[in-house]
């Protein structure tokens with residue numbers, strides 16, 4: 001190929017780009033409803049424990065693999081150990097399958113943003129009506145597909161600009177905007193009548209709702225939210241320069257990702273309580289419950305547009321990272337030019353996403369193990385491929401990878417102290433594999449108690 005591989009500018013770029021991948025629909029759409037179903041504050045505590053026990057070690061392991069090799073996920077594993085190249089393919093397949101449903105939900109955010117801008121969101125006054133409209137929209141054979149395609153093209157546009165001009169610049173622009181918007185929305189929500197009850201629900205632990213499944217949900221959510229277990233962070237860290245401090249970058253990414261999830265809870269639960277709605281309404285919380293709440297506020301359509309724009313930005317920085325895993329693979333491993341690689345990825349993932357959107361409506365009869373295509377993509381990635389990827393990544397980093405490489409990368413060639421290195425190795429060797437094996441078997445229905 002001969003051309004010089006891109007690297008990201010400074011430390012801030014590394015943090016914002018990786019945080020862009022991590023912060024996504026997982027934080028704003030998924031985290032609040034899972035927390036709502038699992039005892040609010042109790043879930044938050046368990047989630048933070050999972051982040052510390054699993055998230056930190058696996059993220060550092062992925063950063064090490066990526067930055068050391070400066071290659072896409074397949075190339076990176078192959079360089080470190082030929083026998084482990086398959087783990088890179090797991091990452092390519094997972095990214096493809098995640099985009100298959102992530103583009104669809106991202107498309108919905110686009111639709112709701114447009115509905116808010118046009119003012120017709122003011123007709124979404126009751127949850128029952130909203131639920132009907134949401135079902136009508138998502139099962140429609142045309143409109144959600146148009147939104148999905150638009151979202152895929154938006155992602156393509158950023159990827160086509162390249163790593164520095166596209167990914168780096170867009171993350172540096174979008175992430176700060178996202179933060180400010182989220183803080184404004186959370187402040188508005190908390191100030192609503194009875195808003196503080198929502199804060200209390202979200203932050204006060206209710207351990208009576210905690211079951212074995214709560215722990216599994218928290219672990220799965222930690223992986224999904226940090227974009228780990230599928231080589232996304234390997235691809236991104238392969239663009240880090242040698243001065244990037246991996247420990248600090250990992251810490252900042254994790255802190256930002258968790259902060260956004262907490263702020264999203266603070267934006268959503270006070271509003272839900274102030275409208276006297278059950279806080280456990282599941283995945284439709286954002287698309288069904290929230291519009292009627294916005295309508296009780298002065299300038300409702302404005303708040304609604306702001307919220308859905310926030311979701312669009314969060315989703316976009318994540319779809320870009322998933323797209324990049326595939327584009328970098330096709331470009332570096334299969335010898336396609338970057339432009340061609342990006343188009344192949346956009347076309348294939350869009351077709352898959354269109355099929356999965358149709359599976360919510362007209363193609364609903366086509367089932368894989370009792371699930372439609374959309375749900376199976378979600379299930380297979382979140383419950384099987386990500387924990388499996390995390391399990392194998394921790395085994396690889398703990399048992400196969402040369403300890404010297406791990407130490408050199410994590411200590412930035414000896415310039416950083418890493419007092420907890422021994423603990424990191426123990427977590428990677430024993431704790432992560434044991435916990436992840438449990439999730440994996442449980443999700444396959446094999447090991448339940």
Ligand code: PHE
Pocket residue numbers: 021022023024025026027098224225226227228230232318319321322
């Ligand atoms: N972390 C993203 C989110 O929270 C989703 C994602 C998963 C993105 C895996 C890339 C890779 O929404």
